Amino acid sequence: MTTNQLIKQIHKKQSFLCIGLDVDLNKIPKYLLNEDDPIFTFNKAIIDATHHFCVAYKPNTAFYEAYGIKGWQALEKTISYLNENHPDIYTIADAKRGDIGNTSTMYAKAFFEDLGFDSVTVAPYMGKDSVEPFLAFKDKHTILLGLTSNQGAFDFQTKCVDGVELYKEVLETSKFWNNSENLMYVVGATKAEFLADIRRIIPDSFLLVPGVGAQGGNLQDVCKYGMNNSVGLLINSSRGIIYASQDEDFAEAAAKNAEVLQLQMKAILSRQSQ
Numbered sequence: 415m416t417t418n419q420l421i422k423q424i425h426k427k428q429s430f431l432c433i434g435l436d437v438d439l440n441k442i443p444k445y446l447l448n449e450d451d452p453i454f455t456f457n458k459a460i461i462d463a464t465h466h467f468c469v470a471y472k473p474n475t476a477f478y479e480a481y482g483i484k485g486w487q488a489l490e491k492t493i494s495y496l497n498e499n500h501p502d503i504y505t506i507a508d509a510k511r512g513d514i515g516n517t518s519t520m521y522a523k524a525f526f527e528d529l530g531f532d533s534v535t536v537a538p539y540m541g542k543d544s545v546e547p548f549l550a551f552k553d554k555h556t557i558l559l560g561l562t563s564n565q566g567a568f569d570f571q572t573k574c575v576d577g578v579e580l581y582k583e584v585l586e587t588s589k590f591w592n593n594s595e596n597l598m599y600v601v602g603a604t605k606a607e608f609l610a611d612i613r614r615i616i617p618d619s620f621l622l623v624p625g626v627g628a629q630g631g632n633l634q635d636v637c638k639y640g641m642n643n644s645v646g647l648l649i650n651s652s653r654g655i656i657y658a659s660q661d662e663d664f665a666e667a668a669a670k671n672a673e674v675l676q677l678q679m680k681a682i683l684s685r686q687s688q
């Protein structure tokens with residue numbers, strides 16, 4: 415999906431919500447464990463109940479890799495289900511990859527060509543030649559870790575190197591890489607106070623913002639400082655939506671929590687357009 419198509423969907427659905435499909439078999443309703451493929455059954459029910467309220471889904475691949483071949487098959491079935499039934503939904507493989515060039519090309523092929531995701535998250539610290547192989551794919555996005563939502567972001571990302579915070583150096587430098595129009599950036603919702611500075615460096619880029627919900631990030635603060643003229647935000651919530659209930663009503667409960675966020679987004683969008 416192109417950036418313009420994503421922006422169109424945001425306005426059509428009045429939502430910039432991304433739902434994280436981080437499936438933990440210890441947290442899904444127990445009766446689903448009797449199914450052939452409990453992960454896919456859970457995801458399908460969540461997608462069927464919530465797709466009206468969001469524009470994107472983000473499976474974090476760790477939650478699939480942890481279950482070996484069965485987990486990977488469930489990931490494949492989930493992305494195929496989305497691509498076949500909801501081609502208007504944007505998909506993110508949260509895999510945080512990146513390696514020497516030829517290896518990055520293989521990662522990019524795996525997520526863009528074999529699985530058919532619209533985007534993949536990539537760590538920037540191996541530099542330009544580790545990221546450009548992802549950027550070479552037309553109409554696919556590479557979502558570079560900018561300033562992450564966790565406490566450990568302060569260990570390195572905010573440290574100064576030659577007088578510039580490392581995360582700012584990542585944002586600034588990556589703008590000049592080949593095909594940088596295919597870049598988006600991860601910025602944690604828990605780091606809303608950094609967003610004004612971030613927007614000065616990358617005013618037009620889309621930001622994937624995890625950390626609303628379970629991690630305590632605030633939607634209003636993120637929008638106040640992070641929104642641009644094209645909205646420019648995909649706000650992710652995973653546990654706060656998919657584990658709203660661990661009973662038989664899990665999908666309806668997830669839909670309710672997704673709708674709460676979507677209605678807040680709709681109100682923010684209508685204020686923005688006034």
Ligand SMILES: O=c1ccn([C@@H]2O[C@H](COP(=O)(O)O)[C@@H](O)[C@H]2O)c(=O)[nH]1
Pocket residue numbers: 434436474508561562563564600601602624625626627628629650651652653654
């Ligand atoms: O800085 C980051 C980068 C990625 N994530 C991922 O987003 C989701 C957040 O899940 P919640 O349950 O809504 O907290 C998860 O997959 C993380 O690995 C992040 O949180 N922060």
